[in-house]
Amino acid sequence: xxxxxxxxxxxxxxxxxxxxxxxxKAGEVHAVMGPNGSGKSTLAHVLAGRDGFKATAGFALYExxxxxxxxxxxxxxxxxxxxxxxxxxxxxVSNKYFLKAAYNSLRKHRGQEETSAGAFLxxxxxxAKLVEMDQALVDRPVNEGFSGGEKKxxxxxxxxxxxxxxxxxxxTDSGLDIDALKIVASGINALRSPQRAFIVVTHxxxxxxxxxxxxxxxxxxxxxxxxGGKDLAxxxxxxxxxxxxEKHGAAIEAA
Amino acid sequence: xxxxxxPIVELDWLNQKRGSARSRxxxxxxxxxxxxxxxxxxxxxxxxxxxxxxxxxGRAERFLTAGAGGPLLxxxxxxxxxxxxxxxxxxxxxxxxxVFINGRYAPHLSxxxxxxxxxxxxxxxxxxxxxxxxxxxxxxxGHASAFAALNTAFFSDGAVVYLPKGAQPKEPIRLLFISxxxxxxxxxxxxxxxxxxxxxxAVVVEEYAGLDGSVCFNNVVAEIELxxxxxxxxxxxxxxxxxxxxxxxxEVRQGRDSRYVSHSLSWGGSLTRNDVSVLLDAxxxxxxxxxxxxxxxxxxxxxxxxIDHARPHTTSRELYKGVLDGRSRAVFNGTIIVRxxxxxxxxxQANRNLxxxxxxxxxxxxxxxxxANDVQCKHGATIGQLSSEAIFYLRSRGIEEQEARxxxxxxxxxxxxxxxxxxxxxxxxxxxV
Numbered sequence: 001x002x003x004x005x006x007x008x009x010x011x012x013x014x015x016x017x018x019x020x021x022x023x024x025k026a027g028e029v030h031a032v033m034g035p036n037g038s039g040k041s042t043l044a045h046v047l048a049g050r051d052g053f054k055a056t057a058g059f060a061l062y063e064x065x066x067x068x069x070x071x072x073x074x075x076x077x078x079x080x081x082x083x084x085x086x087x088x089x090x091x092x093v094s095n096k097y098f099l100k101a102a103y104n105s106l107r108k109h110r111g112q113e114e115t116s117a118g119a120f121l122x123x124x125x126x127x128a129k130l131v132e133m134d135q136a137l138v139d140r141p142v143n144e145g146f147s148g149g150e151k152k153x154x155x156x157x158x159x160x161x162x163x164x165x166x167x168x169x170x171x172t173d174s175g176l177d178i179d180a181l182k183i184v185a186s187g188i189n190a191l192r193s194p195q196r197a198f199i200v201v202t203h204x205x206x207x208x209x210x211x212x213x214x215x216x217x218x219x220x221x222x223x224x225x226x227x228g229g230k231d232l233a234x235x236x237x238x239x240x241x242x243x244x245x246e247k248h249g250a251a252i253e254a255a
Numbered sequence: 256x257x258x259x260x261x262p263i264v265e266l267d268w269l270n271q272k273r274g275s276a277r278s279r280x281x282x283x284x285x286x287x288x289x290x291x292x293x294x295x296x297x298x299x300x301x302x303x304x305x306x307x308x309x310x311x312x313g314r315a316e317r318f319l320t321a322g323a324g325g326p327l328l329x330x331x332x333x334x335x336x337x338x339x340x341x342x343x344x345x346x347x348x349x350x351x352x353x354v355f356i357n358g359r360y361a362p363h364l365s366x367x368x369x370x371x372x373x374x375x376x377x378x379x380x381x382x383x384x385x386x387x388x389x390x391x392x393x394x395x396x397g398h399a400s401a402f403a404a405l406n407t408a409f410f411s412d413g414a415v416v417y418l419p420k421g422a423q424p425k426e427p428i429r430l431l432f433i434s435x436x437x438x439x440x441x442x443x444x445x446x447x448x449x450x451x452x453x454x455x456x457a458v459v460v461e462e463y464a465g466l467d468g469s470v471c472f473n474n475v476v477a478e479i480e481l482x483x484x485x486x487x488x489x490x491x492x493x494x495x496x497x498x499x500x501x502x503x504x505x506e507v508r509q510g511r512d513s514r515y516v517s518h519s520l521s522w523g524g525s526l527t528r529n530d531v532s533v534l535l536d537a538x539x540x541x542x543x544x545x546x547x548x549x550x551x552x553x554x555x556x557x558x559x560x561x562i563d564h565a566r567p568h569t570t571s572r573e574l575y576k577g578v579l580d581g582r583s584r585a586v587f588n589g590t591i592i593v594r595x596x597x598x599x600x601x602x603x604q605a606n607r608n609l610x611x612x613x614x615x616x617x618x619x620x621x622x623x624x625x626x627a628n629d630v631q632c633k634h635g636a637t638i639g640q641l642s643s644e645a646i647f648y649l650r651s652r653g654i655e656e657q658e659a660r661x662x663x664x665x666x667x668x669x670x671x672x673x674x675x676x677x678x679x680x681x682x683x684x685x686x687x688v
Contacts, residue, residue: 098649162652
């Protein structure tokens with residue numbers, strides 16, 4: 001589904017990613033872990049097409065198409081979804097209107113009719129249950145005055161409505177208490193399917209107790225320095241990132 | 256420079272007021288940018304244009320009903336424009352409606368029943384039929400502004416709404432001023448008088464619309480007098496042709512426990528200046544001034560408001576929002592005066608601006624003159640741009656960039672639109688913006 005090859009990228013003028021290689025197949029869950037500043041969020045932003053983040057070398061193929069050449073809205077309609085670390089507040093636009101505009105642009109892209117108001121409301125009601133989201137939040141302006149947990153649940157609600165093929169979760173667990181984390185994780189687990197892949201970007205191993213990954217990659221200095229199974233996450237939790245940074249830091253500096 | 260129309264009736268008291276207004280104007284002259292009140296608004300385009308008197312109502316009406324491209328107004332006047340000729344708001348008033356073409360009352364385009372005539376009609380008709388009733392209110396104060404003085408000197412028609420004690424018309428009252436194209440620039444001086452006696456209340460929509468191609472100078476004065484416990488919901492909609500000049504002065508005096516709510520919406524014209532002045536002249540009086548302006552190209556819109564808390568226990572709320580694009584400019588100046596004995600007043604003022612291009616400019620200035628010590632006053636002004644974060648957020652969910660911008664601009668303005676109590680207008684605006 002996704003193949004990233006020798007990807008170099010900058011945030012503004014700062015080179016951050018220095019040769020990322022990653023293959024993700026449908027149905028797989030990949031965790032990308034790493035210390036602060038290792039490039040985890042940059043990777044997520046480059047894949048979603050955020051302004052200011054630029055690939056300088058290498059490529060990313062999504063379903064054999066050049067992902068990095070697509071506008072952000074096209075990536076979304078083609079099935080790539082980024083759950084934001086810091087979801088944006090948009091006063092004056094109701095969550096429902098926002099979701100509907102997004103859902104209809106997806107349908108239009110697929111050559112389908114716009115959905116009726118009734119059918120859409122039913123869909124949202126059903127999906128909101130997945131993340132135990134209050135109907136009142138669906139009617140409120142997008143993320144305005146939402147708690148940290150409510151914002152993250154709102155991201156997963158969007159994910160549930162848009163049903164992407166590849167979901168990238170950027171630190172969806174950060175800042176959540178354990179109850180909120182469980183709700184978000186169970187929402188994500190309900191959306192796992194053989195057709196859908198996840199890239200879970202996280203600083204903490206804790207999330208991976210609830211969303212069990214197939215693969216764990218450790219990002220240090222803009223490179224994946226170690227890959228393994230779910231046990232690698234436990235090892236990181238126990239030992240921290242220090243040992244792995246020490247081992248690979250020198251090599252990266254030299255490069 | 257300014258052509259005049261002969262007043263329809265000769266009344267000594269009125270002639271006297273016109274005379275002193277005329278000398279007042281001669282003494283003041285057109286304001287220049289050296290005048291603090293006009294620092295950011297250069298009116299020389301008005302001062303140097305040669306304006307003719309507006310064409311006769313009959314001719315203009317023929318244009319409207321049989322002009323090129325089909326009739327603009329249907330026989331009833333209810334559906335008063337065709338979308339392709341004058342895009343904008345649909346007709347919404349099934350109630351009293353006074354239509355003016357180039358400043359002249361057009362009776363058969365208006366809706367005014369026999370029973371309505373007790374409380375509304377053209378100013379010219381009232382001056383002819385019942386001048387004594389409006390004498391106490393018309394041109395009551397001498398004018399501080401040159402433009403207002405000019406209106407008093409030269410107005411020939413306009414609208415009167417007179418709500419007797421306790422009157423509460425159910426339907427909104429609509430005053431519609433239409434400018435039509437003419438070979439040369441025309442100047443009109445609409446004059447509006449709204450009096451609500453004790454306990455009376457109404458919704459009045461004052462609207463200026465122009466057909467493309469009309470170079471028109473509308474110099475408006477509206478005087479509003481609210482008695483004890485009276486209420487007025489006042490909409491002023493300015494959507495004139497792109498070449499129009501619009502200068503308007505709205506002067507409000509409020510009695511005890513009266514309520515004045517104004518919604519000033521401006522998106523037409525090349526140069527617009529709105530002066531709103533509210534005198535809270537008795538305890539318990541309160542006003543809400545809401546404004547929304549949307550300009551682009553080289554348009555200039557200038558809103559000056561003045562709220563005078565002359566008595567204790569009076570309240571004011573004010574929120575003006577603007578969206579600017581192209582090389583447009585906006586000016587906001589909000590003066591709040593609290594008189595020495597006006598304790599326990601409460602006043603909140605805000606002006607928020609959204610700039611869509613790098614070439615537009617906003618000058619915003621709140622001015623508080625507080626001479627009492629037990630008061631609550633708050634004010635704030637902001638100038639900002641669309642957030643690139645929010646645009647990306649919407650795009651990342653599949654929404655086209657242009658659509659994302661449109662959604663965010665609407666989000667900025669929606670607060671003003673949702674404040675509008677008049678449902679058909681609110682709905683029309685949701686579609687328009």
